[in-house]
Amino acid sequence: xxxxxxxxxxxxxxxxxxxxxxxxxxxxxxxxxxxxxxxxxxxxxxxxxxxxxxxxxxxxxxxxxxxxxxxxxxxxxxxxxxxxxxxxxxxxxxxxxxxxxxxxxxxxxxxxxxxxxxxxxxxxxxxxxxxxxxxxxxxxxxxxxxxxxxxxxxxxxxxxxxxxxxxxxxxxxxxxxxxxxxxxxxxxxxxxxxxxxxxxxxxxxxxxxxxxxxxxxxxxxxxxxxxxxxxxxxxxxxxxxxxxxxxxxxxxxxxxxxxxxxxxxxxxxxxxxxxxxxxxxxxxxxxxxxxxxxxxxxxxxxxxxxxxxxxxxxxxxxxxxxxxxxxxxxxxxxxxxxxxxxxxxxxxxxxxxxxxxxxxxxxxxxxxxxxxxxxxxxxxxxxxxxxxxxxxxxxxxxxxxxxxxxxxxxxxxxxxxxxxxxxxxxxxxxxxxxxxxxxxxxxxxxxxxxxxxxxxxxxxxxxxxxxxxxxx
Amino acid sequence: xxxxxxxxxxxxxxxxxxxxxxxxxxxxxxxxxxxxxxxxxxxxxxxxxxxxxxxxxxxxxxxxxxxxxxxxxxxxxxxxxxxxxxxxxxxxxxxxxxxxxxxxxxxxxxxxxxxxxxxxxxxxxxxxxxxxxxxxxxxxxxxxxxxxxxxxxxxxxxxxxxxxxxxxxxxxxxxxxxxxxxxxxxxxxxxxxxxxxxxxxxxxxxxxxxxxxxxxxxxxxxxxxxxxxxxxxxxxxxxxxxxxxxxxxxxxxxxxxxxxxxxxxx
Amino acid sequence: xxxxxxxxxxxxxxxxxxxxxxxxxxxxxxxxxxxxxxxxxxxxxxxxxxxxxxxxxxxxxxxxxxxxxxxxxxxxxxxxxxxxxxxxxxxxxxxxxxxxxxxxxxxxxxxxxxxxxxxxxxxxxxxxxxxxxxxxxxxxxxxxxxxxxxxxxxxxxxxxxxxxxxxxxxxxxxxxxxxxxxxxxxxxxxxxxxxxxxxxxxxxxxxxxxxxxxxxxxxxxxxxxx
Numbered sequence: 001x002x003x004x005x006x007x008x009x010x011x012x013x014x015x016x017x018x019x020x021x022x023x024x025x026x027x028x029x030x031x032x033x034x035x036x037x038x039x040x041x042x043x044x045x046x047x048x049x050x051x052x053x054x055x056x057x058x059x060x061x062x063x064x065x066x067x068x069x070x071x072x073x074x075x076x077x078x079x080x081x082x083x084x085x086x087x088x089x090x091x092x093x094x095x096x097x098x099x100x101x102x103x104x105x106x107x108x109x110x111x112x113x114x115x116x117x118x119x120x121x122x123x124x125x126x127x128x129x130x131x132x133x134x135x136x137x138x139x140x141x142x143x144x145x146x147x148x149x150x151x152x153x154x155x156x157x158x159x160x161x162x163x164x165x166x167x168x169x170x171x172x173x174x175x176x177x178x179x180x181x182x183x184x185x186x187x188x189x190x191x192x193x194x195x196x197x198x199x200x201x202x203x204x205x206x207x208x209x210x211x212x213x214x215x216x217x218x219x220x221x222x223x224x225x226x227x228x229x230x231x232x233x234x235x236x237x238x239x240x241x242x243x244x245x246x247x248x249x250x251x252x253x254x255x256x257x258x259x260x261x262x263x264x265x266x267x268x269x270x271x272x273x274x275x276x277x278x279x280x281x282x283x284x285x286x287x288x289x290x291x292x293x294x295x296x297x298x299x300x301x302x303x304x305x306x307x308x309x310x311x312x313x314x315x316x317x318x319x320x321x322x323x324x325x326x327x328x329x330x331x332x333x334x335x336x337x338x339x340x341x342x343x344x345x346x347x348x349x350x351x352x353x354x355x356x357x358x359x360x361x362x363x364x365x366x367x368x369x370x371x372x373x374x375x376x377x378x379x380x381x382x383x384x385x386x387x388x389x390x391x392x393x394x395x396x397x398x399x400x401x402x403x404x405x406x407x408x409x410x411x412x413x414x415x416x417x418x419x420x421x422x423x424x425x426x427x428x429x430x431x432x433x434x435x436x437x438x439x440x441x442x443x444x445x446x447x448x449x450x451x452x453x454x455x456x457x458x459x460x461x462x463x464x465x466x467x468x469x470x471x472x
Numbered sequence: 473x474x475x476x477x478x479x480x481x482x483x484x485x486x487x488x489x490x491x492x493x494x495x496x497x498x499x500x501x502x503x504x505x506x507x508x509x510x511x512x513x514x515x516x517x518x519x520x521x522x523x524x525x526x527x528x529x530x531x532x533x534x535x536x537x538x539x540x541x542x543x544x545x546x547x548x549x550x551x552x553x554x555x556x557x558x559x560x561x562x563x564x565x566x567x568x569x570x571x572x573x574x575x576x577x578x579x580x581x582x583x584x585x586x587x588x589x590x591x592x593x594x595x596x597x598x599x600x601x602x603x604x605x606x607x608x609x610x611x612x613x614x615x616x617x618x619x620x621x622x623x624x625x626x627x628x629x630x631x632x633x634x635x636x637x638x639x640x641x642x643x644x645x646x647x648x649x650x651x652x653x654x655x656x657x658x659x660x661x662x663x664x665x666x667x668x669x670x671x672x673x674x675x676x677x678x679x680x681x682x683x684x685x686x687x688x689x690x691x692x693x694x695x696x697x698x699x700x701x702x703x704x705x706x707x708x709x710x711x712x713x714x715x716x717x718x719x720x721x722x723x724x725x726x727x728x729x730x731x732x733x734x735x736x737x738x
Numbered sequence: 739x740x741x742x743x744x745x746x747x748x749x750x751x752x753x754x755x756x757x758x759x760x761x762x763x764x765x766x767x768x769x770x771x772x773x774x775x776x777x778x779x780x781x782x783x784x785x786x787x788x789x790x791x792x793x794x795x796x797x798x799x800x801x802x803x804x805x806x807x808x809x810x811x812x813x814x815x816x817x818x819x820x821x822x823x824x825x826x827x828x829x830x831x832x833x834x835x836x837x838x839x840x841x842x843x844x845x846x847x848x849x850x851x852x853x854x855x856x857x858x859x860x861x862x863x864x865x866x867x868x869x870x871x872x873x874x875x876x877x878x879x880x881x882x883x884x885x886x887x888x889x890x891x892x893x894x895x896x897x898x899x900x901x902x903x904x905x906x907x908x909x910x911x912x913x914x915x916x917x918x919x920x921x922x923x924x925x926x927x928x929x930x931x932x933x934x935x936x937x938x939x940x941x942x943x944x945x946x947x948x949x950x951x952x953x954x955x956x957x958x959x960x961x962x963x964x
Binding site for chain 1: 491493497517519538618623649650651654659663697728
Binding site for chain 1: 760904929
């Protein structure tokens with residue numbers, strides 16, 4: 001998809017002024033974190049499971065080649081096909097080709113961040129194949145031509161009234177008298193509409209939460225059951241996944257599943273967890289006749305062994321978004337691309353380049369909450385700093401900040417000079433600020449004083465006063 | 473307070489640039505607390521900053537130069553203590569990584585890391601201080617700064633000491649663990665987002681009805697005080713060391729100095 | 739084609755240190771990780787935990803003393819909820835195993851679902867007490883569509899098939915399907931293994947929890963004790 005990450009600041013400003021978005025985000029961050037905390041508290045082994053889940057992915061990344069080949073061999077034995085794709089463009093071409101071979105007019109889709117990443121919908125549309133998102137949130141934003149604003153709750157930014165307006169505009173057959181005032185009636189309307197699509201679909205396109213090397217299975221996790229209708233009704237099932245989704249065994253997948261839903265929504269287990277292996281068996285009464293796995297690199301191999309290697313452990317639970325004060329302030333769209341929140345701020349520059357995404361690693365207080373709640377123990381703040389370091393090394397930090405920083409550092413590394421330099425300004429500020437105790441405005445201080453007063457210094461510096469008092 | 477131990481502990485007080493420049497009373501309060509607990513406190517002149525502004529801006533070369541200076545100035549003490557989770561965290565957790573290509577400096581940074589502490593946890597966890605003889609008349613709410621909480625694992629320590637202050641009652645806020653939006657240069661680079669965060673923080677503080685806000689990091693305190701004042705709040709804002717040391721006669725952060733006194737100001 | 743596979747594997751192998759031996763061994767061992775103690779209970783307590791957890795996620799549970807008692811429990815459930823007495827059932831629980839015709843009010847048909855049904859009945863391979871989860875296997879006798887298309891889903895599971903944790907189910911599956919004619923090691927897996935934990939739900943509209951998003955609105959579990 002087209003990025004607007006470059007205008008993060010403006011996006012954020014807009015988001016902060018959007019009252020409806022404010023309400024939605026307040027609700028989100030009051031809900032998920034509490035549920036996650038309770039779910040973790042209900043399971044004494046939660047922390048051990050996180051440690052183990054992390055170790056599983058570390059092991060996978062060290063042996064990725066072996067597991068990818070093992071996975072491919074099992075998929076093939078089970079009668080499926082693996083398609084390796086280096087780039088988003090290759091994946092788009094591959095998926096379109098399979099759709100055309102299947103004579104597809106309609107493709108139902110269950111939520112897949114990878115499919116957002118490769119912008120498959122636009123590609124299918126321009127080639128006369130209708131893609132239909134079936135996750136309720138994804139369906140709503142597809143009708144509105146919007147990107148997801150959260151990796152597990154894509155329509156989190158919308159109110160029920162906005163959704164009702166969208167349905168009235170897009171569902172052309174809709175009776176004007178139809179009640180669409182409540183979430184229940186909105187769901188009913190969408191469910192009816194999507195039922196017809198499910199049954200008519202020629203191809204079902206799903207993502208995959210994991211790929212199991214031992215069995216060649218893909219793992220799908222949903223609460224709605226839309227993924228299961230997506231793969232079980234059409235003749236062809238395509239699953240698209242990036243290559244770091246591999247886990248060794250069913251037992252390893254199980255360990256990760258135990259932390260996934262708890263971290264994401266605070267459920268012990270999502271409603272539907274499905275392991276799909278190959279196409280339908282000859283005697284089966286339902287299921288797809290063809291099974292394809294599109295295995296996508298799109299920048300992952302470039303991250304291996306770099307300072308961003310650990311990011312490949314991410315299982316897309318969304319916990320870092322749900323707990324991030326920046327995400328809570330600006331929402332997902334401000335980040336300007338498919339992903340958002342702390343994981344987005346680390347991943348997006350890897351996938352679309354640091355120039356376009358230059359704001360994202362900087363728009364963080366490095367408060368560390370994301371790392372604290374990450375079930376895969378990904379050191380997100382460390383990686384945000386790594387991006388900042390790259391920016392500084394490549395001289396992409398703005399000239400003004402760079403110069404100011406260098407000037408300050410030149411003083412800070414020479415304490416004697418520093419003491420001389422700070423004494424006079426501090427004395428002046430202390431004198432000027434004594435009466436009120438604070439400043440409402442300071443030269444060059446607009447970033448601070450637009451919203452806050454600046455407390456005035458007490459007077460003198462601690463170090464000079466200490467030495468004066470202690471060594472009379 | 474505890475008796476002076478037979479062996480006197482030498483502490484290098486890393487004042488932090490914000491305390492040094494804007495609020496010397498926090499430095500004096502920190503020194504008093506440690507001296508009362510039997511430490512010999514020194515304040516090396518050769519200190520400026522821990523290097524975080526450079527480090528968090530990706531300027532590791534300058535951060536390393538500043539770190540080398542801090543290491544040189546402080547490695548002779550038994551302990552290094554800072555009245556800030558953020559600066560102590562920088563020395564403790566990030567200095568070593570700045571010297572990846574210099575094993576000698578990395579080893580010195582590692583040695584310094586091992587003896588560096590944030591003030592409050594130094595008092596409770598190292599010096600085992602459990603009694604504080606001081607009074608504060610007020611209802612206090614405490615903000616857990618991100619570095620104190622997550623890097624330095626400080627949560628119960630300040631509360632344990634505050635519970636010993638006579639006249640003080642603690643009123644916890646819902647979001648005491650949520651970032652205030654300061655983030656060093658973040659607050660001037662992204663003022664809109666930072667402003668939104670500190671506003672949420674101020675709402676949360678005001679909801680407690682407390683008359684005093686305490687924390688262990690001056691950056692966060694200045695940010696929250698600045699927003700509280702801009703919104704016309706009367707909540708007094710202080711570093712926790714000032715209260716524990718019984719040094720609350722002077723004006724709170726951002727409060728006007730009394731007109732009738734004219735203390736010597738260097 | 740020069741090809742993506744070669745390129746990707748070359749890039750991966752250049753960047754990763756692993757020797758294949760450790761990984762190969764891991765696949766062969768498929769060792770279990772940390773298994774929560776929660777499910778490690780005696781038979782009765784385990785079934786009780788299963789029921790509690792399933793009810794916590796909005797499933798309803800009934801018990802029948804034998805397979806013969808299942809039709810009565812299903813009829814009672816449908817009547818109580820004012821649902822039509824029509825069932826589409828999995829061939830695995832046809833009249834040969836369960837005497838549906840004894841409940842004369844019930845109209846029972848066998849096969850896969852096509853979207854016109856009001857209730858589907860499946861046979862579970864297992865239950866997992868840890869989270870109140872049902873494990874269903876697809877196969878000629880147990881079509882997957884029955885679990886997802888009808889608005890009401892009834893699942894029959896034997897009390898003896900309720901395990902404490904998922905790992906036991908993988909073990910059972912490997913053991914029971916080991917002798918399926920298999921040229922490949924992974925043939926113990928059917929096309930779909932479905933873990934079902936409560937009825938379908940969504941919170942995509944204003945974070946309001948609603949049941950029956952695309953899958954069934956009601957999940958009714960009949961535990962057979964015999």
